[in-house]
């Protein structure tokens with residue numbers, strides 16, 4: 001089996017310009033996706049918020065019609081992740097240790113779908129995109145969800161670095 005350069009595992013299959021809300025049913029269908037494994041913090045809800053934004057609830061209701069969905073978070077707070085999953089009525093895993101494959105693999109296996117038809121969706125290259133690529137899933141990098149109550153512009157150096165790196169990688173590895 002030809003080994004893929006490790007750095008290529010950091011290249012997302014799709015970089016969305018916008019938050020997870022930009023992942024419309026049309027985009028999901030266009031890539032032949034039947035399932036989504038969603039990161040939680042800064043992907044569907046700001047790390048600084050405890051409240052799921054109403055627009056995320058609406059988006060979820062729409063997307064649920066066409067795809068199986070599970071939440072897989074590295075957050076160690078069972079309470080936080082359980083509460084968010086309950087609001088959205090979704091299965092969840094917390095403390096997942098992404099980019100470790102174990103928990104994400106479990107979530108996909110429960111969906112009974114081929115890995116390539118399931119997207120790993122998240123805001124981080126080094127956890128979400130990496131684990132998705134390691135499992136042969138369709139990896140999607142989204143922009144971090146803003147805190148809807150404060151609308152803070154949070155562009156950390158790490159986030160900028162990751163976006164820059166994903167752009168470089170997509171140039172290097174375009175086939």
Ligand SMILES: [Mg+2]
Nearest residue numbers: 039041042123
């Ligand atoms: Mg995240």
